[in-house]
Amino acid sequence: MIHYALRCSKSHDFDSWFQSAAGYDSLRAAGQIVCPLCGDTAIEKTLMAPAVRPARKAGEVAARPKLSEPASELEAALAEMRRQVEANSEYVGLNFAAEARRMHDGDIDSRAIYGEAKADEARALIEDGVQVMPLPFMPPRKAN
Structure with missing residues (x-):
């Protein structure tokens, strides 16, 4: 890599x-x-500098940001977006396409949901007028 x-x-x-x-x-x-x-x-x-420590400070451990903290404004915005989505909607997993279609057809009450759909399922939803959009983060079941 x-x-x-x-x-x-x-x-x-x-x-x-x-x-x-x-x-x-x-x-x-x-x-x-x-x-x-x-x-x-x-x-x-663009130019990158390798992360190499000087020899005289090889024994010292450099302070590093925690991996759980955002490294940029973009990461912070994405983390906040994820927090909002997870707090204000229901994760329906692989049932996303079926649940979205049932709500669109009026078979069940509408509610905020998020989940996973195959590309062809998402395309079919969009073609049928169901408003869906991809999220820029992995669903909970795929997170490390």
């Missing part, structure tokens, strides 16, 4: 991991690397 610092043509900085340098090149050429802030696909690598 290789970690790159990236920047879109609108000067938004972000980073990502890739299987290899060739993997990055092929994904970029296919337009599959997207800025998480604006959706731009004109992405370039």
Whole structure:
């Protein structure tokens, strides 16, 4: 795995991991690397400094942020969005498409839900006028 610092043509900085340098090149050429802030696909690598400690301080442990704390404003906003979704809606898991369709058809009362759907299920919901959208985080059952 290789970690790159990236920047879109609108000067938004972000980073990502890739299987290899060739993997990055092929994904970029296919337009599959997207800025998480604006959706731009004109992405370039930026300079990165390796995380190397000086020899005389090798015995000291550098202070690191906790992994549970957001590392950027974007991560903090996504964490808050997740908190709001989880606090104000019901997780229905793999039953999302069926539950959304039943609510749309009036078979059950409407309520705020979130869950998982296959791409073809989500596409069918959208085509039938059911308002759905992807969430930018993994569902609880897939979290580490």
